[in-house]
Amino acid sequence: MIWSIFIEHLPVLARGILVTILLMAVVGTCGPLLALPLALGREYGPRWVRVSVNIFSWLMRSVPTLVLLFFAYFGLPALGIFLPPLLSAMLALIVSAMGYNVEFLAAGLRAVHPAQIESCRALGMTRPQMIRRVILPQALPVSLPPLFSNLTLNLKGTSLAGLVAVPEFMATTAGLISETYRPIEFLLLAAAVYLVLNSVLIWLQSVAERRFSPEWRASRRGRLAAA
Numbered sequence: 001m002i003w004s005i006f007i008e009h010l011p012v013l014a015r016g017i018l019v020t021i022l023l024m025a026v027v028g029t030c031g032p033l034l035a036l037p038l039a040l041g042r043e044y045g046p047r048w049v050r051v052s053v054n055i056f057s058w059l060m061r062s063v064p065t066l067v068l069l070f071f072a073y074f075g076l077p078a079l080g081i082f083l084p085p086l087l088s089a090m091l092a093l094i095v096s097a098m099g100y101n102v103e104f105l106a107a108g109l110r111a112v113h114p115a116q117i118e119s120c121r122a123l124g125m126t127r128p129q130m131i132r133r134v135i136l137p138q139a140l141p142v143s144l145p146p147l148f149s150n151l152t153l154n155l156k157g158t159s160l161a162g163l164v165a166v167p168e169f170m171a172t173t174a175g176l177i178s179e180t181y182r183p184i185e186f187l188l189l190a191a192a193v194y195l196v197l198n199s200v201l202i203w204l205q206s207v208a209e210r211r212f213s214p215e216w217r218a219s220r221r222g223r224l225a226a227a
Contacts, residue, residue, distance in 0.1 A: 005185055013169070016169035020158050021197070023168060030090075034098055040131065070164070071092070073092075085164050086161075101150060104150065109135060112138050155194070155201065173190045
């Protein structure tokens with residue numbers, strides 16, 4: 001194995017890794033944030049909203065991500081909508097992730113006991129107050145593990161973006177393999193990079209779960225009261 005080959009192609013590899021991290025960050029941030037109002041509408045909205053969100057979630061979970069990528073890259077221009085490759089990939093990956101995130105967030109919302117909602121109504125709380133103060137603080141800790149599990153799948157799914165001319169890490173790696181005929185070295189590097197990135201996500205999951213845990217919030221309130 002010729003490990004020095006990595007140093008020779010380090011700038012190209014670094015750019016590919018940065019594009020992958022960018023895709024992961026955008027999808028991991030926008031996917032849950034955009035799915036949250038849909039999940040709230042599905043659980044607490046009128047019937048037409050619930051039906052619309054159910055149809056959206058069903059479609060996004062049924063259609064392969066690759067089909068969405070091709071539609072964003074090849075289909076939208078046929079409709080007169082022209083997007084750069086990177087933006088097309090982001091759009092497709094976000095929409096695909098939202099279909100799953102809606103289900104995870106809705107499950108967290110349903111985990112809140114109905115008696116607590118009735119108590120909020122009896123206290124005269126408005127629906128926004130009830131959602132912000134009572135429902136979301138209990139629903140988010142339940143939803144975090146599946147949300148982060150989906151994010152690790154989204155990270156691996158970013159490798160599909162190379163099929164629509166996005167120079168992400170796996171596409172860069174495949175190009176270097178074709179150029180250098182050194183598949184073992186570059187495939188081992190790809191596995192190591194994805195292992196590191198997924199390890200970072202797993203660490204962030206543990207941090208987020210601690211921050212949203214009732215014990216951490218109670219200790220934080222105690223520290224603030226003592227101060």
